[in-house]
Amino acid sequence: MQTVSNALNAPHRLRPDTLQRVTRSIELLNYRPNRNARSLRTSAVELIGYCVPSWPHGQVHLVMDQFLHALCTSAESSGRHILLFTAPVGVEGMPVYEDLHARRLVDGFVLSQTETHDPRHAWLKEQQIPFVSFGRVWEESTQPGPWVDVDGAGGCATAVQHLYDTGRRRIGFLSWPQTSGLAENRLSGWRARCGELGLPNHDELAVRCRADTIDEGARSTAELLDADPAIDAIVAISDILALGALRELGRRGLVAGVDVAVTGFDDSPLASVVSPALTSIRQPMDEIAGELIDILTTPDPKGPTERLLQPELVVRGSSAPG
Amino acid sequence: MQTVSNALNAPHRLRPDTLQRVTRSIELLNYRPNRNARSLRTSAVELIGYCVPSWPHGQVHLVMDQFLHALCTSAESSGRHILLFTAPVGVEGMPVYEDLHARRLVDGFVLSQTETHDPRHAWLKEQQIPFVSFGRVWEESTQPGPWVDVDGAGGCATAVQHLYDTGRRRIGFLSWPQTSGLAENRLSGWRARCGELGLPNHDELAVRCRADTIDEGARSTAELLDADPAIDAIVAISDILALGALRELGRRGLVAGVDVAVTGFDDSPLASVVSPALTSIRQPMDEIAGELIDILTTPDPKGPTERLLQPELVVRGSSAPG
DNA sequence: CTGAAAGCGCTTACAG
DNA sequence: CTGAAAGCGCTTACAG
Known part of the structure; x- marks a missing residue:
């Protein structure tokens, strides 16, 4: 028995x-250790909780399946699995997290859809519940x-x-509302690099879209081009907004990738499904x-x-040189 | 102790x-029963396995997050949760299913992304592993x-x-390749109802797209309109193909919803994000x-x-009467 | 209706 | 290096 163990x-x-x-013998008998007995003894369930986001209508999370698949694969390579659950957003959802942990359904949590000033992180830390966050909360403090x-x-x-x-020299930016730390961060990259290259980067070149929709992307692109017809490129903060830009260019008889270059963010499946295909920043x-998974499962990493990873630009026809 | 239980x-x-x-006292002590001990004793883990699909590049599953969210919610309302895992497609993946069940990580499985002639169903049934399928395998036999x-x-x-x-009288259909039972089923609905209404439904009005992409949808729409310019409506087998149809209509200066009506399938988030918004068949x-969850968790349903549910047509601008 | 007892299937010190 | 023993925290017949 214990030799088998x-x-x-x-x-x-x-x-x-031996x-x-x-x-x-294990193979001959097709013996498979009961995970519950093991977990009871070791008090580790080797399950990681992940809260499935519920999106307001019209909101799209085009890379969630990619993320979930990657998360599952990583978890499995460490002998663990992902347990899915739902919870109210914000601090109202915390009792659900606490309960799952207290009843030992999970060892810890992977947080995603992290919002600016997300209250979950401080709460979990205070409760000493293990977790790791995909995304920052954009607080002043640590x-x-x-x-x-x-x-x-x-x-x-x-x-x-x-x-x-x-060859582009006048690059616009499609952003989200100012309240988002994520949006400000991405915008700052455009502003900084344009400045370094001696390109214009004044606020009029950065339009705030009201929502992450194709319509808003198209409307903002129109606004941008109407105000400054010399614009020859647009960096969009999301693929959806970039798709809107493509649509508006088409409507004006402009050829994306030739007259105006467009880039998106996330390299969602849609990027390669439109024509011209969309250049996009892949996470x-x-x-x-x-x-x-490494941080969450390593006792002393x-x-x-706090790990900042570099995205990768995937170049396609919407920004091809010719 | 047992009174508490x-x-x-x-x-x-x-x-x-009493x-x-x-x-x-339970509340005062904030007592939470350990799930592993319970599972060990009852040999029920109250966890349902779900294999996260891995999509070939460019493939989009726009409603997976909706499905997962609904599945989670249903599971939770019966006191259960979803355990995610990955496995090779087809019969090669079956050892993974078997192992998860043998080690008692899950009680059973929800199958989705069911393919025509999917081998998993017969395999699981033979192994007496509990499961329920979202989708049919389209075999002749039961x-x-x-x-x-x-x-x-x-x-x-x-x-x-x-x-x-x-008011539409000449309705085209955008389909997938003939090898798909799902595609044949949807196509048959178009053919039958057109026949009943005295509308044309010959094979030339149904185009087989080679892939589920916007490009293919646009190309097939062009094919359809070139062959028969009198077409005044298009039923697409997916939202992606419908988006392609919208694009091709726009390219030709036709107004979707006025000159030609278009409908999609799935009512994915994209449907309400394009303009005109897409009429679509919601699952x-x-x-x-x-x-x-009901079938899987009820000992004797x-x-x-075998339950066939009716989808719901969500009407939007792409098929609005005026 | 409530209390003492066995046992689910492991892991882990502890002897041999 | 291998074997007998305790115990993880529940549930469930079984007595009282």
């Missing part, structure tokens, strides 16, 4: 011949708990650089998931527990 | 005053195991009826999830374990 959990303790003998995020400013700077390198989902 | 699991066995006394599906033929017939009622996700 050792063979499974600490094979180095056994003599090679190990082989036991392993053979963020509670470990996090992984993508360098949105860097990504947008890379997009600007790419547009500059392919490295596999890497993000790997870091999240060697590296920092 | 009774209070939690069989409160009717206790005298009201129950109240115990309940009060399908192994319980399933829930949406009446695609009925949905397309409803779309045709709606178009007829709003009742909450109901689907409810039935799936009262109703049939």
Whole structure:
């Protein structure tokens, strides 16, 4: 019994011949250890909680399936799995998190859809419930708990650089409302790189869209082009807004990628499904998931527990040089 | 101890005053029963396995987040949760399912992304592993195991009826390749209802798209309109193809919803994000999830374990009468 | 209706 | 390196 347990959990303790003998029997009998008994004894369930976001109508999360798949894969490579649950947004949802942890359905949580001033992080930290966040809360003070995020400013700077390198000299920006730390971060990358390259980067070149919809992207693009017809490129803060830009260009008889270059953000499946295909800033989902699981499952992580990853510009026809 | 257990699991066995006394103490002590101990004893983990689909590049599953959210909510209302895992597609993935069940990480599975001739159903049934399928395998013979599906033929017939009622008389159909049972089913709904209404429904009016992309939808729409310029409506088998149809109409200077009406399938978030918004056939996700969980968690379901649900046509500008 | 007892299937010190 | 024993925290017949 306990030799079998050792063979499974600490094979180095056994003599090679014993190990082989036991392993053979395990296979012969098709023995599979009961995970509940193990969890009861070790008080580790090897399950990680993830709250499935519920989106307000019309909101699209085009890369959630990619993220979930990456998260699952990473969890599995560490012998764990993802447990899905729902909870009210914000601090109202915290009792759900607490209950799942108290009843030992999960060891800890991966937070995503992190909002600016998200209250969950401080709450979980105070309760000493293990978690790691995908995304920052954008507080002045140090963020509670470990996090992984993508360098949105860097990504947008890379997009600007790419547009500059392919001959663009007047680059607009489609943003979200000012209350979002994420939006300000991405916008700052555009502003900074344009400044470094000697390109115009005044506020009139950055339009705030009211919602993340194709209509808003189109409307804002029209606003941008009406105010400044010399614009020859647009960096959009999301693929959806970029799709709106493409539509407005088409409506005006302008050719995307020729007359005006367009880039999006997220490299969602839609990017390669439109024509011309959309140049977009890809978040490295596999890497993000790997870091999240690593931080959450390593008792004493060697590296920092605040990790900023670089996105990757995927160039397609909407910004092709010719 | 066991009175507490009774209070939690069989409160009717206790005298009201005792129950109240115990309940009060439970709350005072903030006691939360350990789920692993319970599962070990009852050998039910109250976890349902769901395999996260991994999509070939460019493939979009625009309603997966809706489905997952609905599934989670239904599972939770029966005291259960969803455990996510990954597995190779087809029969190669079955050892993963078997292992999860053997080690008692899950009680059973919800299958989705069901393919025509999907081998998983027969395999699980033979292994006596509990499961329920969202979607049919489209075999001649009786399908192994319980399933829930949406009446695609009925949905397309409803779309045709709606178009007829709003004055359309020549309705094209954008389909997928012939090898898909799902596609044939939806197509048959268009064919049947057109026939009943005395509208043309010959094969030339149904174009097979080679892929589920906007480009293919646009190309096929062009093909359709070139061959028969009198077409005044198009029923698309997916929202993505419908988006392609909208694009092609725009390219030709035709106004969607006025010159040519267009309907999609799935009522994905994209449907309400384009302009004109897309009329689409909505799969009742909450109901689907409810039935799936009901069948899987009821030892002896009262109703049939093969349930066909009716989709709902959501009418928007792309098919508005005026 | 309530209390003492066994046991679910593991893991882990502890002897041999 | 291997074997007998305790115990993780519940549930569930079984007595009182």
